[in-house]
Amino acid sequence: MRATYLFGPGDVAVIDAPDPGLVEPTDALVRVLRACVCGSDLHPYHGATPPPGGQPMGHEFVGVVESVGADVATVRSGQVVIAPFMFSCGACDFCLEGLQTSCRIGGIWGRDGIGGAQAEAVRVPLADGTLVPVDVSEDDERIPALLTLSDVYGTGYHAARTGGVLPGSTVAVIGDGAVGLFAALSAARFGAERVILLGHHESRLALGRRWGATDVVPTRGDEAVAAVREMTGGDGVHVVLEAVGHAPAFAQAMAMVRPGGAVSRVGVPQYATGPIGREQFGANVTITGGLAPARRYIPELLPGVLAGDVDAGAVFDAEVPLDDTGEGYRLMGARAALKVLVRP
């Protein structure tokens, strides 16, 4: 089959790879209908050293089940399924608590003999715990919207949920990538009174407004902090949703949160330490969020996507055939596309 690999900084290629097949009785084999490129793919794309032989890429996909192992009970051949960005058993204590990202036997795509999602097919371990079947046909126009439940919608939602956004909250969202936009949407749906979206791309900010952002701040750094403070009478916001992951974004978040408020971060940290000293302690600022258990949120968010209450597919502003996945990385790396669909 054709599959996408990272061979070095900026070097993404689609190559012939061995066809996946069932290995464990808990596996499913899934033919990919749509995958996509994630903002978090850009971190290794811009700088990681992949293992010898390359790194299989992609962790978001909607597909059709081709076959299942003998122990798989909840999905069957022919079903359209959503796969979250990690696989998980669904039965251990962490999974039952809704923290599938800490599943005791789960893992991530593209490692340990499991392929990436930017490919024609994927072997899915722990299929019962991982996959969510959806009653749609494989040419349903909502497939792109459903694909956002693999990661970006659930991740934005995780930010707002763990940050404790409530009716009447003031919220700032740092980052106008797909996760930031879903964070803004989720904050609005939790009833936030004010949702201030910080970003630098007119079209993304426009989508953010359509999804519930009440204000946009297109400036950067200290200027952006000052703007948010001015909008909130000098106090800062109840909740900051940090959807970037770079150290300056986190510092900015800590500088615009109201005393007693929370910074909820869902951008994968590109830093090891952060400002959590006496000032933040004195203001009783909580730091929360983390790697989103996307699997947990799929059943909860699915009805709104199916019903069209949320036009989640609007985050995709470009599409490439699988063999051109490298072009998808280039477009996203250059910020020329918000989020790129990959069609095998």
Place this chain on the structure above:
Amino acid sequence: MRATYLFGPGDVAVIDAPDPGLVEPTDALVRVLRACVCGSDLHPYHGATPPPGGQPMGHEFVGVVESVGADVATVRSGQVVIAPFMFSCGACDFCLEGLQTSCRIGGIWGRDGIGGAQAEAVRVPLADGTLVPVDVSEDDERIPALLTLSDVYGTGYHAARTGGVLPGSTVAVIGDGAVGLFAALSAARFGAERVILLGHHESRLALGRRWGATDVVPTRGDEAVAAVREMTGGDGVHVVLEAVGHAPAFAQAMAMVRPGGAVSRVGVPQYATGPIGREQFGANVTITGGLAPARRYIPELLPGVLAGDVDAGAVFDAEVPLDDTGEGYRLMGARAALKVLVRP
């Protein structure tokens, strides 16, 4: 009057200072019945450079109201009152939200013409918002217990409350000072199934056990982390209550928290940054706590102290007359006393 000042590292002296009096119509003048030395007093004692003329010391006291300004409505002369470790108006948005430490016009003792509590008398600004009258006589044996509501009891309680300790939680408490002991007590009262107290003083650990700690860990550093992990099947605890404030204690806390859990810190940070990178993000660890709004908790905790449900006064294991306050610092600095009462 006699009052305690810090003049340099290790240099605490009780000197003659001007008698305080009413200045603002919202002031009360309070004669101190009992003050005490706080673990957080030891940070400046061990190293701060005080302002010229010295730093008035002490921020915990129970006293008798001597006189009140014309605008004071809720306390009157002759009443025994508890003063929290900060003064606050009780009427601004932060005070009404229960975050009196962020009061818009509040402040701390020992600055801007307000004296410290290790003295014969204190001018109390914003008396209505700050003081809590208690219907006891000034020679009541519960005065020391009531004094813990100025700071250490409320601070330990804040750790357990913001950390989200629930019935069935596993909890680790770092630090066997007065705040750590009250944190352990509060966790037990919230219904924690297991309360693991980390400290190095046999008598303090014994008090911790009496107050609800189910396990004690007397080792340090990595060894202590390993012990807590071993007690919890390798996973760590749901909530860590960090009651020390030094960087290694915070790092230890982050290393023994379960995925999805919380580190609630009430030790005043002696660090500016901390480990909050990809590992902690991946585990969905929340960092919470902060400077405790002790004033908020006094009405809530007072009945249990008055009824003797909590023998809060047991944290005091030494008492000095006001003129010997320096000896109190020496005892606490040398860890020869857990908490020292000061009697004017």
